[in-house]
Amino acid sequence: AQRVTQPEKLLSVFKGAPVELKCNYSYSGSPELFWYVQYSRQRLQLLLRxxxxxxxxxxxxDLNKGETSFHLKKPFAQEEDSAMYYCALSVGSSGSRLTFGEGTQLTVNP
Amino acid sequence: DAMVIQNPRYQVTQFGKPVTLSCSQTLNHNVMYWYQQKSSQAPKLLFHYYDKDFNNEADTPDNFQSRRPNTSFCFLDIRSPGLGDAAMYLCATRHGADTQYFGPGTRLTVL
Structure with a gap:
């Protein structure tokens, strides 16, 4: 069975600092990977695939099949990036059935 | 404009009292999904409809049922809610190779 792991539940950085949210997956085939974001009081929405x-x-x-990772990166974090980020994996036809990681709450401090 | 609408946003029910959550979409997408998200956990897929074809996840309890009377609407029925069913329920839609679009969720409280 497929599995998505986000090792950090909470991540805090200062504005302007680089940020990396880690995501590792386990699946024997060729998965499609997504990042979804949920801003405060808003619905879950696709960030990128x-x-x-x-x-x-x-x-x-970048999908790294050798390390089975799909880490999310941004060189200079902004306060408006503060949100919950979910990594997700799809094993059906594109986006058909998603398995989510447990999410990382990113806080960007001024 | 809201594309995936969930009503109500907050639902309170009593232990064992059947409850129905509603999802509607204006996107004319052929696939509709229901997820359960408990506090501090990942959204977990319960089932989905591909057009009229119902697809249940293997570990979805029998207590959870779904109906899709037409393309626009999909319902989640919980026949006998238990305290462990308190969660946020998310509806999502998809069409073709596109990604999934999520509704705002319904937060269910079981007393």
Whole structure:
């Protein structure tokens, strides 16, 4: 069975500092990986997906199949980045059934 | 404009009293999902509909049922809620190879 692990429940950085949210997965096949974000009092929304290979709000994530990781990175954190971040894995057709990690609460301090 | 709508946002029920949560969408997506998210835990998929085809997750309790009368609406029925069913329930939709769009959730309290 597939599994997603986010080792840090809480992460706190200062504004302007680099930030990395870790995500590791276990799945024997070729998964599709996503990062979802939930800002305070808002709905869960897609931040980025690995097949798009794009940068959203300054965030990037690279799928490393050798290390089975999909870490989320941003070189200069902003206060508005404070949110809950979930890494998710899909094993069906694109985005069909998501398995989520338990999330990392990011706080960016002024 | 809200695309995935969940009503009510907060629901209180009594132990053992059946409750129904509602989800509607304006996206005309063919797939609809229900997730359960307990406090400080990951969202957990309960089941999903691909058009009219119902797909139950293996570990979803029988206490949870779902109905999808048409493309726009999907309901989550909890036949006999227990204290352990208190959670946030998230509805999501998807179409084709697109990603999932989530509703705001319904927070269920069981007294």
């Amino acid at each position: 690995h097949i798009s290979r794009e940068s959203i709000k300054g965030f990037t994530a």
